[in-house]
Structure formats: C-alpha cells, structure tokens
C-alpha cells in the first residue's frame with residue numbers, strides 16, 4: 001500500500017506530508033472491497049473522474065454497475081478495478097439462446113475487455129422478485145448461454161451470475177431453517193447452483209439487515225453488542241443479523257446439496273439519513289454497519305455455518321443518489337457525496353480521515369487562501385521560496401474552542417503579526433474560527449522556525465507542502 005501511495009499519480013495526494021501518514025498509518029491487510037456504482041442522480045461527476053477517484057484515493061478495488069453503460073465501462077479501463085456489469089432484465093429471453101448471448105458479448109464486452117477488468121456479468125437484477133414468469137424461466141438458460149458465449153470468445157476469466165434478494169427464501173429464522181421458496185427450489189435453484197458449482201462462480205445474494213430490523217433488534221442488525229439469537233437446532237448463538245441472513249441462505253443451498261458453492265454479497269448497506277423520527281438512521285449507525293460489514297466479510301472469519309470463508313462484497317452504495325424515489329433513506333445510502341467528500345469514513349480512504357477532514361475544510365472555502373489576496377494565500381505568511389515550502393493549517397474536525405485557543409496562542413506570541421485577520425484586515429473574511437486559525441497557526445509556524453512541533457497545536461495542526469489555495473483545483 002505504501003508503494004501505491006508513493007506512485008500515486010495525483011498531485012493532490014502527493015501533497016500530504018509524511019507526518020500525516022506517520023500519525024495515521026494505513027491498515028496493513030490487503031483487503032478487497034467493492035461498491036455499487038448506482039447513478040440515479042443528476043449531479044454525479046463524469047465516470048472517468050469517478051474511476052480515477054476510486055483508484056487514487058480509496059482502497060475500493062471492485063465496482064458493480066447496474067447496467068452496461070459503455071461510458072462507465074470505458075472509464076475503468078487501465079485502472080485494474082474489477083468490474084461487474086449488469087445485463088438488463090429485458091435482455092434475458094434473448095440471452096437464453098446462444099446467438100443472442102454471442103451478440104451481447106460482441107457488443108458489451110469485446111470493445112472494452114481486457115482494457116477494462118470485467119470480472120463478472122450479472123444477468124439481470126433480483127429476477128425472482130419480479131415474479132415475471134417469462135424472465136424467471138429464461139434465467140438459468142441465460143446464465144449457461146452467456147457463459148458459453150464468453151468461452152467461445154476466449155474470455156475465460158469473466159464469470160456469470162445473477163443477484164438475488166433474500167425474498168428467494170420462504171424461511172430464514174432460525175438460520176438453520178433456511179429454505180428456498182417452494183416451486184423454485186428444484187426447478188430454478190438446483191440447476192442454477194449446479195451451474196455455479198461447475199463454472200466456479202458465486203451465488204450472489206443481497207442481504208440487508210436494514211430491511212429486517214425492529215427497535216428490538218437494532219443493535220443485532222448493526223453489529224453492536226446485543227443479547228444474540230439462539231438457533232436451537234444448531235445450538236449456535238447468532239450475534240449479528242448479517243451472519244444469520246447469510247447462514248439462512250447457506251442452509252437453503254445445503255438442503256439442495258450445494259453448500260460448497262461460493263456466495264458473494266452483491267449489495268448490503270445502511271443509510272446515513274432518513275425521515276424525521278426514524279430510529280437507527282444516522283451517520284454513526286451507517287458508519288458502524290458498513291465499517292463492521294467490510295471488516296467482517298474480509299476478515300476470513302466467515303459465519304457460524306461457513307467458518308473461515310471470505311465473501312466478495314459490494315457495499316451499497318458509492319454515492320448518495322438524489323433521484324432515487326421513495327423515502328429519504330433511499331437517497332442516502334452513499335459512502336460519498338457527489339463532490340467526492342466522504343459522508344463518513346469506513347476505512348476505505350487512502351490517507352486516513354484527517355486528510356479528508358482537511359479536504360472538507362479546504363473545500364468548504366474555510367481558508368484564507370481561498371481569497372484572492374496574496375497576503376492571505378496559504379492561510380497567511382508565505383514560506384521562504386525554498387524547494388520545501390510548507391504551510392501549517394488547522395485540521396478539519398478541530399473544535400471551535402480548540403481553534404480559538406490556537407489563535408490566541410499564536411497571536412499573543414511576540415513577533416507574530418495577526419493584524420490581517422482583525423476586522424478591516426485583508427484576511428478577515430471569511431470571518432470563521434477555521435479561517436482565522438489557518439492564518440494564525442501558519443503565521444506562528446513560519447515565525448517559529450517551521451519545525452514539525454511548531455504545527456502541533458495539540459494535534460489540531462496539519463503541515464501541507466503546497467499553498468492550500470491550490471489544493472483542490474482538480475475538483
């Protein structure tokens with residue numbers, strides 16, 4: 001990971017001083033985590049920016065698309081990011097015959113592969129839940145013929161599957177009772193699981209404790225401490241709902257004799273905002289669920305019935321999507337806002353959260369350097385024009401009281417000139433504690449000799465190596 005950091009082509013990231021990295025070491029395990037890149041929004045950045053952002057500034061190395069939009073597929077070329085693309089539900093009948101599958105591959109895969117690392121084709125989305133008999137009847141044949149068409153084209157690495165909601169189960173509590181809906185079990189799921197076993201591809205499910213919790217089971221759904229749920233058949237005490245849902249799927253598969261088939265998590269997530277009065281919908285709970293989910297599925301711990309398994313997992317979702325219909329929560333599943341600022345940090349950010357709070361502070365214009373007055377640029381006095389110019393600025397997230405204490409400390413030091421941030425001074429606006437602290441802390445740092453400890457300020461200072469006003473031009 002350190003290697004990736006140093007090789008990062010983005011000037012933005014290269015600006016951050018080693019100090020920041022030393023204080024906030026990156027996690028050492030090489031985990032693999034995916035996100036769903038939904039685009040029901042009118043304010044999202046262009047796909048090429050999204051792909052560059054994911055590659056350069058996050059550890060996210062897998063992306064799932066809900067369609068086969070060529071602009072999006074092309075945007076991920078050369079990134080190495082593994083892509084799931086989705087064939088439209090309406091394409092399933094034609095995909096169930098080889099000529100249709102062959103031409104779908106020629107149109108949707110051949111132009112982009114292998115430049116774009118397409119790793120799996122999802123055939124439709126939650127087809128059993130549509131209750132459309134025509135689509136359901138053609139689903140397994142479509143998996144088979146698409147797989148054959150990919151092989152014929154020489155694309156042996158590309159897997160084929162189809163994501164399911166947990167509505168495919170007629171029983172799921174306790175987990176040992178898990179079974180597929182009668183009528184679909186032998187006719188649809190047995191041949192489908194046989195396809196997955198033979199092709200070594202995952203059975204993809206979308207477990208959402210969010211859609212299953214009550215006020216009584218909120219902590220159980222959120223991976224927080226709770227009394228647990230006891231399964232009397234297996235004598236297993238379940239401590240989180242995600243494990244229970246996964247094991248219910250496993251039980252259903254085992255009942256048909258396919259417990260060995262891999263399972264992947266196509267979607268799971270938790271919204272960070274909802275309608276007034278909704279319990280358990282806030283930033284802390286979303287961060288808790290998604291953070292623990294990522295840790296859990298990548299830990300190698302598995303579930304009680306599937307010990308030691310890891311699950312290829314795609315968090316729902318990358319962005320808050322403003323055009324999604326339904327309750328407020330539907331538009332707030334994103335890890336990021338459309339301007340790339342994180343809604344919360346679940347450990348997928350390169351550089352740690354301090355970088356991102358600094359980013360937020362600067363992006364919000366809370367630095368004097370955002371004004372055009374040269375005297376204010378960089379949040380105050382300019383360092384000597386040496387090769388190693390450094391500025392000291394206030395980290396985002398510092399309390400107003402801490403910032404005011406920093407201002408008072410810096411400005412009471414003989415030799416530090418704080419007149420520019422006083423009323424009438426050129427750097428008075430914006431008149432915020434953050435902006436004034438940026439000025440005063442940097443003025444002190446430059447005056448005191450630019451040692452690392454001159455910018456400590458009780459760990460509310462951050463040294464940057466480029467004029468902060470130039471930081472976020474790229475955005």
Ligand SMILES: *[C@@H]1O[C@H](CO)[C@@H](O)[C@H](O)[C@H]1NC(C)=O
Nearest residue numbers: 032061079080081082117119
């Ligand atoms: C494609 O993605 C897979 C899964 O993350 C990864 O193992 C592989 O190295 C990637 N391929 C390329 C060419 O980057």
Ligand SMILES: *[C@@H]1O[C@H](CO)[C@@H](O)[C@H](O)[C@H]1NC(C)=O
Nearest residue numbers: 226227228229230237238239
């Ligand atoms: C299940 O586990 C929880 C949490 O560890 C514990 O508090 C509870 O007593 C356990 N219940 C049973 C029936 O073992």
Ligand SMILES: *[C@@H]1O[C@H](CO)[C@@H](O)[C@H](O)[C@H]1NC(C)=O
Nearest residue numbers: 300301302305306307308309
């Ligand atoms: C899981 O891993 C642990 C620790 O490595 C090992 O003791 C255990 O036998 C494994 N269980 C299975 C079912 O592979």
